[in-house]
Amino acid sequence: MKGNLAIVGLQWGDEGKGKIVDVLSEKYDIIARFQGGHNAGHTVYIDKEKVILHLIPSGILWKHTTCVIGNGVVIDLKALKSEMSMLENLGVSLERRLLISKKAHLIFPYHVTYENQCEESLAEKKIGTTMRGVGPSYEDKIGRRGIQIADIENLQYLKEKLSLNIDYYKHYYRVNKNEILEAMLNEIVHVRPHIVPYLADVTMYLTDKMEVGDKILFEGAQGTMLDIDHGTYPYVTSSSTVSGGICTGLGISPTKIGSILGIMKAYVTRVGGGVFPTEIYTNEAEIIRQKGKEYGATTGRPRRCGWLDLVALKYACTINGCESLAVTKLDVLDDFDKIKICVAYQHKNEILTDFPSELWILQECTPVYKEIPGWKTNTHSLKNYDDVPLQAKNYLKAIEDYLGCSIALLSNGPTRKDIITVKGIE
Incomplete structure (x- = not known):
């Protein structure tokens, strides 16, 4: 891996960003959070122990990293203190490893x-x-x-x-x-x-560290479809969740962002209100919810579940400038005979392949699906891409072809070890 890397969610949040940040943090010196608050919940597993982080970047669990909370984050002091205490009780040292922007x-x-x-x-x-x-x-x-x-x-x-x-x-x-x-x-x-x-001038710190060659991993919270400007407004969060938010949320130049890795589930979930074109209303949703443990890390609320929406994903990839993808929870789909992918929307008598800006149009859209045969094989224990079933590879190739973006990583379980490298991340 070369240079800095931005990790952004491409759906309505809960894509598995925390796990991917945790996995990749080994290769980076600094992990920087740029937006959101303790409404986010990033779940990682260390030696089978579940750790949920709401404010402090997921990379804090690697001993060599320095973690930064940027000016774009909003902070509840009591929640922050509680999270700091939780980490210290787990034996995670924060001294000289955590910096908080004075402007947050x-x-x-x-x-x-x-x-x-x-x-x-x-x-x-x-x-x-x-x-x-x-x-x-x-x-x-x-x-x-x-x-x-x-x-x-x-x-x-x-x-x-x-x-x-x-x-x-x-x-x-x-x-x-x-x-x-x-x-x-x-x-x-x-x-x-x-x-x-822990308070610091984060902008100057990051600038100085980049000048001496330190590598930064930028950690996003929530997802593109919840972005205050580009999401399904008004059913959105209150911050800029896209890659552009890195610049304002940390005070760094756009030229310093480096590569952009988009995180997506092999299906889609959403918490709370708002339009959800591919939401499943049959028992298949409950199968996904139970196997994928689709309950909010912050609220515990059951997540709404749906089939993969390539129209929305194409929109998200474009806004963020994604160069590669990480697909999470592939194993959740292991038991399905057939899997649906949304390749367009139908609005009245018109077929749409671009994501509508108008909420009222999106509310009237129905998904146009392409069905792909399921692989009916356990992918949870796989370590190499060569061992991924052919039908699963076909599913992933359909994603790549539609989005024009290559898949770099597959996540097939909750722990650091449950990861398959498909190609290197530049």
């Missing part, structure tokens, strides 16, 4: 309260957020009333900003303002000594 914005209890009330008001049209306050924190950031993590170093300055924000959200509170303010400040005073030593 914070999540406060009023964000969570506000988000809950907003979701309740939408009733059956609710977005289906994780209720972690992530969206409202980004809302404050754009509204220029956000509070950056560096502000916890100056309690008087922080108190003034918090006071203004509590006034802004006063319609969502029914308790005394001073009580809320003091409770928030007391919690910050408690966690501050554990957080401040």
Whole structure:
């Protein structure tokens, strides 16, 4: 592998990015997260032990790496402290291995309260957020009333900003303002000594490290179809999940991103509300859900399951500039006699091969499927691509041919060892 590498999700999140980041981190010096919050859940397995990370990059489990949380991430201090403690209890050292951008914005209890009330008001049209306050924190950031993590170093300055924000959200509170303010400040005073030593100018750190030849792996959260600009708006997350978000979320030049690896499941899942053209409504969905353990790492909610959507994937590959792909959970499809792939949408009397920008058109689309025979063979234990069944190879080739992008990695299980290298990643 040469140079830096960006890892981005190509679907509605939950593609297995955490595992791929963990596998590839061995070859990189720095792992950098550029967006999202603790609404993300990256699951990795170490010696059969399940580890779920929400804020700290998955590469932290390799002893040689330095992990970076960028300015594009929004942080709940209590959640961050909890995650740090969890890792330390597992014997993972964070000292001189974790850096947090001073410009990252914070999540406060009023964000969570506000988000809950907003979701309740939408009733059956609710977005289906994780209720972690992530969206409202980004809302404050754009509204220029956000509070950056560096502000916890100056309690008087922080108190003034918090006071203004509590006034802004006063319609969502029914308790005394001073009580809320003091409770928030007391919690910050408690966690501050554990957080401040890790604060840094992340942009300068990454720039300096690249100049001496260190290699960076950029870790995305959620997926392209949840991107605030390019996803199925308004049923999206509140950050830029695509490769372009690396530049703004870490403060680095587009010329420094390097290669881009898109992560996709061999099928599709989605959590929460929103259009899902290839969603399965038969028992096949439950088969996928059970075998693939399709329950949210953050919320525990059952994921909606569907057949592979190549129209949406082509769109995602184009936006991100993907040069290669990693296909995860191939083994989940081992038992199917036939497998469907969506190759177009039908909208009224028209066949669409481009992903529609208009939500109302997408809602009226039905998938045009191509059926491929299943391989009916256990692929979970395979280590070499030569041993992959012919029908599974045909399935993968159909993906490559449609997307015009080669598959570099196959994941056929949850652990680091459950990986098949198809071709090298440049």
